[in-house]
Amino acid sequence: MARLRRASASSKEKLRKLADEELMERVAGNDADAFEVVLERHADAAFSLAYRICGRRSLAEDIAQEAFLSVWRSGGRYDRARGSVRTWTLGIVHNRAVDALRRTGVHERRRASDEGIEETIEAPERTDSQAFDNAVSEEIRGALGELPAEQRRVIELAYFGGFTHLEIASMLDTPVGTVKGRMRLGLNKLRGHLQGWEAVGA
Amino acid sequence: MSARDSDHDCPQLADAAVYVLGALEQDELTRYREHLSGCAQCRAEVAGLQSVADELPASAPPAVASPALRERILTTVRAEAALLSAAGHEADRPAKPMVRWRPRGGLALGIGAAAAAGLAALVAVLIAVGSAGHAKVTVTAGEGLGRARSAQVSLRQRDGRAELVVAHMPQPALGRIYEVWLSHGPHDARPTNALFSVTGDGSAAVGVPDSLDGVREVMVTSEPAGGSRHPTTSPLIRVALPS
Numbered sequence: 001m002a003r004l005r006r007a008s009a010s011s012k013e014k015l016r017k018l019a020d021e022e023l024m025e026r027v028a029g030n031d032a033d034a035f036e037v038v039l040e041r042h043a044d045a046a047f048s049l050a051y052r053i054c055g056r057r058s059l060a061e062d063i064a065q066e067a068f069l070s071v072w073r074s075g076g077r078y079d080r081a082r083g084s085v086r087t088w089t090l091g092i093v094h095n096r097a098v099d100a101l102r103r104t105g106v107h108e109r110r111r112a113s114d115e116g117i118e119e120t121i122e123a124p125e126r127t128d129s130q131a132f133d134n135a136v137s138e139e140i141r142g143a144l145g146e147l148p149a150e151q152r153r154v155i156e157l158a159y160f161g162g163f164t165h166l167e168i169a170s171m172l173d174t175p176v177g178t179v180k181g182r183m184r185l186g187l188n189k190l191r192g193h194l195q196g197w198e199a200v201g202a
Numbered sequence: 203m204s205a206r207d208s209d210h211d212c213p214q215l216a217d218a219a220v221y222v223l224g225a226l227e228q229d230e231l232t233r234y235r236e237h238l239s240g241c242a243q244c245r246a247e248v249a250g251l252q253s254v255a256d257e258l259p260a261s262a263p264p265a266v267a268s269p270a271l272r273e274r275i276l277t278t279v280r281a282e283a284a285l286l287s288a289a290g291h292e293a294d295r296p297a298k299p300m301v302r303w304r305p306r307g308g309l310a311l312g313i314g315a316a317a318a319a320g321l322a323a324l325v326a327v328l329i330a331v332g333s334a335g336h337a338k339v340t341v342t343a344g345e346g347l348g349r350a351r352s353a354q355v356s357l358r359q360r361d362g363r364a365e366l367v368v369a370h371m372p373q374p375a376l377g378r379i380y381e382v383w384l385s386h387g388p389h390d391a392r393p394t395n396a397l398f399s400v401t402g403d404g405s406a407a408v409g410v411p412d413s414l415d416g417v418r419e420v421m422v423t424s425e426p427a428g429g430s431r432h433p434t435t436s437p438l439i440r441v442a443l444p445s
Contacts, residue, residue, distance in 0.1 A: 032279050032282075035279050047266070049262045061268065073282075090256075137260045140261040159255065162224075163225065180217065184216060184218070187223075194254065
């Protein structure tokens with residue numbers, strides 16, 4: 001048993017050196033150890049997104065769990081040409097979280113706000129990868145923060161609030177065309193920001 | 203910028219942002235996807251904006267997934283991997299010294315089998331046939347299993363004794379019990395005295411009291427308490443043995 005564990009630990013070390021895409025090839029071949037490394041890398045990001053969207057820890061855990069089991073079971077469908085493993089995984093989390101929100105009905109839906117988030121952030125042992133994640137997170141939040149408030153609001157209501165553009169228009173008492181325009185302007189500005197240059201004229 | 207504003211802009215260009223944010227209405231979504239398949243300009247707009255939307259998750263305040271969550275996920279994954287391994291390439295390997303047969307090992311395999319909703323109806327299981335190595339067999343979860351199509355079954359045999367291991371089976375209805383049957387051919391179902399219920403998590407390990415020589419299928423039905431001489435319901439589980 002001890003020998004088995006050592007063997008397993010050393011193979012885990014090898015797996016940790018692989019890129020996500022290589023790990024997914026193994027996941028497609030039912031390699032649970034490879035999946036564990038994928039989980040290690042993306043569990044926090046997945047949970048953070050689910051929690052940001054649904055605002056309840058237990059529901060966020062359920063969503064993250066479903067999403068990762070879906071990644072495990074459909075690993076063979078991952079297509080690296082269509083984006084990173086993280087993007088793919090978080091896309092699954094997003095879909096499931098928004099579905100869960102919509103099932104609970106508009107009125108129970110949490111407004112896209114950061115209310116109450118801080119208290120649930122446990123004192124983590126920061127790893128390098130978490131520190132990196134946090135730096136990226138700061139950057140994106142900074143970029144969102146620099147958007148005109150009305151653009152940021154429609155993006156957050158849509159992406160994190162799970163509201164449709166018609167619902168947002170009605171909620172904000174704003175024409176649908178204006179809502180769409182704000183989404184587009186906001187996303188284009190974010191793109192400019194994330195690419196390192198300021199968008200001009202938007 | 204994502205698209206040039208010109209006289210030739212597609213009138214649906216503004217929907218690209220709504221689409222990548224997941225904010226189209228359900229009926230619009232279907233139409234928009236059809237539109238995308240025929241509109242290169244909108245496809246380009248979507249591709250450009252999608253890369254931005256893909257960054258949005260990172261703006262969520264960082265939270266830490268609990269160790270318990272990770273453990274729950276990994277427990278399911280490891281169990282499914284063990285089953286798939288046993289049922290798939292392991293089972294196809296040439297005969298090698300028999301895996302030591304332990305009832306508890308069988309149980310673990312059965313439970314491991316369970317969670318995979320995707321695996322539900324058709325599950326290959328390991329059957330250890332004497333010293334001849336492994337042969338793959340097929341389990342069909344019958345319609346009666348309904349919601350519990352994720353039920354998992356494995357059948358093991360050693361020295362002429364067979365054991366059926368199930369997991370994630372629903373409890374038998376009140377006043378009923380599961381009964382194991384052996385079929386030697388079409389329209390043949392011979393009762394055994396193997397009657398069983400399942401634990402709270404839906405598992406059970408049941409010895410099959412009769413020889414599997416010549417048996418084509420092992421079946422499980424739901425019967426009135428005490429069992430029946432002839433099946434009164436269609437099989438919940440059918441394990442087809444290799445001939």
